[in-house]
Amino acid sequence: MRRHTLLAAALTAGIISGIAYGQSCPKVGGTVTLAQNSEPGNLNPLIFPTTYDTNIQELVFNALVKPTGDLDYEGDLADSWTFSKDKKTITFKLNRKATWHDGKPVTARDVAFTFTSLADPKYNGGSYSEVQGIRGAVAYHDGKAKSVSGIRVVDDYTISITTDKVYAPILATLAGIRILPEHIYGKVPVENWQKDATNRNPVGSGPFVFKTFRSGELIELEANKNYFEGRPCLDRIIVRFGDANTMLAALVKGEVDAAPVPVPSVATVKSNPKLKLTTVNQLSFDYVGTNLRNPVLADPAVREAMAYAINRDAMVKGLMGGYGTVVDTVFPKSHWAYPKNVERIPYDPALARKTLEAAGWKLSGNTRSKAGKTLKFRLFYTTGNPVRERSAALIQANLRQVGIQVDLQAMDFPTLVTYLLPKDAKGTPRAVRASDFDLFILGFGIERDPSEYLSYFVPSDQPPNGYNFTGYTAKDGGDLLRAGQETVDTAQRRSLYNRFGLLMRKQLPWIPLTQPQALYAHQPRLHNFAPDIRGVNVNVTQWWVE
Amino acid sequence: MLPYVARRTLQGAVLLLLVSFLSFAVMNMAPGNAMQTFINPRMSPTEIARAEAALGLDKPLPVQYVGWLGSLVQGNLGYSVRNGQSVSALIGQRLGPTLLLNVTAFVLVVIIALVIGVYSAARPYSLFDYLATALVFAGISIPSFFFGLSLIYIFAVQLGWLPTSGFESYGKNLSGPALWADRAAHMVLPVAVLTLTGIAAILRHVRSSVGEALRQDYVRTARGKGVSEMQVLTKHALRNGLIPVITMLGLSLPSFFAGSVITETIFAWPGMGRLLVDSVFARDYPVAMSINLITAVLVVLGSLFADLLYGVVDPRVRYE
Numbered sequence: 001m002r003r004h005t006l007l008a009a010a011l012t013a014g015i016i017s018g019i020a021y022g023q024s025c026p027k028v029g030g031t032v033t034l035a036q037n038s039e040p041g042n043l044n045p046l047i048f049p050t051t052y053d054t055n056i057q058e059l060v061f062n063a064l065v066k067p068t069g070d071l072d073y074e075g076d077l078a079d080s081w082t083f084s085k086d087k088k089t090i091t092f093k094l095n096r097k098a099t100w101h102d103g104k105p106v107t108a109r110d111v112a113f114t115f116t117s118l119a120d121p122k123y124n125g126g127s128y129s130e131v132q133g134i135r136g137a138v139a140y141h142d143g144k145a146k147s148v149s150g151i152r153v154v155d156d157y158t159i160s161i162t163t164d165k166v167y168a169p170i171l172a173t174l175a176g177i178r179i180l181p182e183h184i185y186g187k188v189p190v191e192n193w194q195k196d197a198t199n200r201n202p203v204g205s206g207p208f209v210f211k212t213f214r215s216g217e218l219i220e221l222e223a224n225k226n227y228f229e230g231r232p233c234l235d236r237i238i239v240r241f242g243d244a245n246t247m248l249a250a251l252v253k254g255e256v257d258a259a260p261v262p263v264p265s266v267a268t269v270k271s272n273p274k275l276k277l278t279t280v281n282q283l284s285f286d287y288v289g290t291n292l293r294n295p296v297l298a299d300p301a302v303r304e305a306m307a308y309a310i311n312r313d314a315m316v317k318g319l320m321g322g323y324g325t326v327v328d329t330v331f332p333k334s335h336w337a338y339p340k341n342v343e344r345i346p347y348d349p350a351l352a353r354k355t356l357e358a359a360g361w362k363l364s365g366n367t368r369s370k371a372g373k374t375l376k377f378r379l380f381y382t383t384g385n386p387v388r389e390r391s392a393a394l395i396q397a398n399l400r401q402v403g404i405q406v407d408l409q410a411m412d413f414p415t416l417v418t419y420l421l422p423k424d425a426k427g428t429p430r431a432v433r434a435s436d437f438d439l440f441i442l443g444f445g446i447e448r449d450p451s452e453y454l455s456y457f458v459p460s461d462q463p464p465n466g467y468n469f470t471g472y473t474a475k476d477g478g479d480l481l482r483a484g485q486e487t488v489d490t491a492q493r494r495s496l497y498n499r500f501g502l503l504m505r506k507q508l509p510w511i512p513l514t515q516p517q518a519l520y521a522h523q524p525r526l527h528n529f530a531p532d533i534r535g536v537n538v539n540v541t542q543w544w545v546e
Numbered sequence: 547m548l549p550y551v552a553r554r555t556l557q558g559a560v561l562l563l564l565v566s567f568l569s570f571a572v573m574n575m576a577p578g579n580a581m582q583t584f585i586n587p588r589m590s591p592t593e594i595a596r597a598e599a600a601l602g603l604d605k606p607l608p609v610q611y612v613g614w615l616g617s618l619v620q621g622n623l624g625y626s627v628r629n630g631q632s633v634s635a636l637i638g639q640r641l642g643p644t645l646l647l648n649v650t651a652f653v654l655v656v657i658i659a660l661v662i663g664v665y666s667a668a669r670p671y672s673l674f675d676y677l678a679t680a681l682v683f684a685g686i687s688i689p690s691f692f693f694g695l696s697l698i699y700i701f702a703v704q705l706g707w708l709p710t711s712g713f714e715s716y717g718k719n720l721s722g723p724a725l726w727a728d729r730a731a732h733m734v735l736p737v738a739v740l741t742l743t744g745i746a747a748i749l750r751h752v753r754s755s756v757g758e759a760l761r762q763d764y765v766r767t768a769r770g771k772g773v774s775e776m777q778v779l780t781k782h783a784l785r786n787g788l789i790p791v792i793t794m795l796g797l798s799l800p801s802f803f804a805g806s807v808i809t810e811t812i813f814a815w816p817g818m819g820r821l822l823v824d825s826v827f828a829r830d831y832p833v834a835m836s837i838n839l840i841t842a843v844l845v846v847l848g849s850l851f852a853d854l855l856y857g858v859v860d861p862r863v864r865y866e
Contacts, residue, residue: 246813250712
């Protein structure tokens with residue numbers, strides 16, 4: 001009986017996706033249990049997606065395109081695409097084999113429905129800015145048009161998207177928008193998506209079909225046997241939610257097949273011959289943000305000296321167990337925009353002191369001062385990440401050695417946000433003042449394309465209009481980013497963002513710290529488990545179990 | 547009796563209103579709100595503001611409070627900001643596991659605390675009494691997260707006797723008696739933690755209160771009249787000695803509902819305690835407020851219940 005099933009599966013597989021499938025799936029069937037430290041909020045990918053949500057959503061849904069390992073893009077639901085001559089229109093041909101989990105075909109109308117919904121005046125799931133650049137999206141959003149003129153269904157399997165101006169990150173943007181079936185989500189008014197049962201019972205087109213969501217316990221998914229790229233090797237995936245230490249114990253015991261590993265527990269995993277440890281580069285790094293509205297922090301010498309005084313190697317070695325690397329500019333080293341020729345920021349307290357002396361900051365007692373102003377800052381940092389918490393203490397000690405006094409203030413993320421994106425007494429968002437904060441530690445995850453930086457480094461995007469918390473107003477940075485967004489040629493873009501990276505190294509509105517690696521441990525029975533910069537589930541269809 | 551109950555109910559209602567207002571105010575005084583946890587580069591601050599407005603988070607606090615109270619009166623606990631689910635549905639899913647865990651632990655705590663407490667009281671300063679006192683100190687002083695993790699390490703990881711965590715063995719599709727046996731195995735460690743940490747307070751009360759009763763004149767009189775020691779203990783001392791304990795038990799009623807935060811977190815138990823913590827960290831106030839309020843209702847009911855039971859156990863206590 002079992003042999004029959006296997007044979008049938010092997011035959012079907014062979015027919016669906018040819019020899020490649022046979023090579024990657026030595027065995028079909030079985031269940032894998034994954035651990036995640038928090039449960040997803042909701043499973044509609046167009047409503048405030050968090051990492052915990054996305055980890056599940058990417059198993060259930062597809063986008064038009066998906067990133068490759070080197071952050072180029074390949075087809076997902078789209079078979080192919082072509083750009084118009086003026087580079088403003090992109091036409092996608094959809095994969096005709098793609099179907100929704102209820103068996104209906106995925107068509108261009110579903111794609112149009114998804115993009116149009118994001119521009120709907122009543123949509124409030126946070127992703128409107130993703131489609132804002134599409135021609136006519138703003139008019140539709142403001143109620144001045146009945147449809148988005150830049151979204152055109154050519155036929156059942158062809159759709160074209162036209163942007164207002166040349167928009168280089170279009171593929172990156174579209175990779176982040178997972179397509180929903182119109183015949184299901186179209187029945188729910190878009191303003192009710194967040195509360196609707198569909199957000200805990202998603203229907204997609206992806207490699208796994210959603211089965212159950214038990215709050216506080218697990219999400220269960222079943223293999224999509226009709227998946228257009230060939231059925232996954234596994235039959236079932238269970239994602240459990242629980243505290244990191246508990247999940248690690250469950251992994252050691254064999255109740256869980258793969259789990260994230262907190263740095264302090266690496267030794268436990270390494271000493272266990274039964275577990276395999278995988279380290280993954282990430283596209284995120286931590287930095288110290290500076291409030292440039294504060295005249296003391298606006299002095300480049302002060303920022304430079306701080307960068308020299310912070311021992312980032314000690315952070316990597318001592319706090320991150322070596323699982324990470326120092327970054328010298330605002331790009332993670334694993335990103336294509338990282339300028340390879342960037343000059344290292346040295347750890348050199350003597351140079352820091354010299355820089356401050358030369359700029360007139362004289363030491364009296366423990367603190368330096370100049371013209372009545374002292375080098376004394378508050379450093380805000382978020383709790384919940386032990387490495388970052390200890391980094392804050394290290395930074396304080398490092399800076400004290402060169403005569404900069406730092407008061408540490410720990411807070412949770414929503415509280416930090418109230419300083420970075422302040423509101424007035426009536427609750428209306430207002431501009432940031434010099435007195436709101438001095439220094440803060442945050443992480444930045446550059447998810448798809450460096451054009452995401454526009455909101456962080458363009459003068460007009462200071463809060464409440466954007467995320468330029470530091471108040472960076474130098475024209476050259478924003479100009480490079482704008483040019484990057486409007487340049488389609490890959491080599492030219494790389495060069496523009498490289499230059500931006502070098503400029504940030506020089507100007508230091510953000511003092512770059514470290515880039516952590518993500519750590520996962522898994523049972524040897526789970527094969528082909530190979531997370532990379534794109535995430536933990538990137539090759540999920542090829543996982544198989546003994 | 548009835549006027550007394552009516553008066554207490556009215557007092558309770560006023561108290562609950564006050565509690566709801568205070569917890570609403572305190573929670574909203576914490577800076578930031580649920581939407582701000584979603585901030586990311588591809589979501590402009592305007593969109594965050596729109597979402598806040600859609601949820602009514604931009605309104606002044608008194609307006610938000612009255613709105614919340616209004617829907618509460620209509621029996622609607624609101625929707626979770628984090629996942630859009632109705633709060634009552636969410637609580638419904640989590641209540642069962644919490645009740646299972648806490649009621650089991652409670653029954654064990656009461657039985658063990660009564661047996662050991664009374665025995666200790668009857669034989670103060672004996673070896674047994676010293677051991678019981680040591681147990682109390684251990685229960686009070688071992689933090690439950692440390693105790694819980696140690697139990698997981700010893701009994702689940704090293705010895706492999708019991709599962710580490712969760713409500714049942716996932717992915718095995720058990721049903722019927724096998725499922726209940728499996729759940730029972732998952733309950734052993736968390737129940738052990740809750741029992742050991744919960745015994746301390748009640749055991750101490752039972753011992754001192756029964757011990758006190760044993761030193762009373764009427765007990766001496768009973769002994770003098772030749773009543774057997776067993777009868778002295780059960781008929782005279784226990785009856786009076788257990789009255790204060792009843793109050794304590796009544797007041798532990800809310801923990802059946804609110805669950806145990808740390809134990810549930812460590813054992814990945816899908817209960818109310820974890821739900822409360824998660825919702826507080828996510829600034830998911832509709833969920834946190836509802837749990838707080840229901841807990842407060844149970845405190846009020848629990849103390850009323852304890853007072854009424856007092857009257858039953860000790861007829862000298864009369865309510866007008």
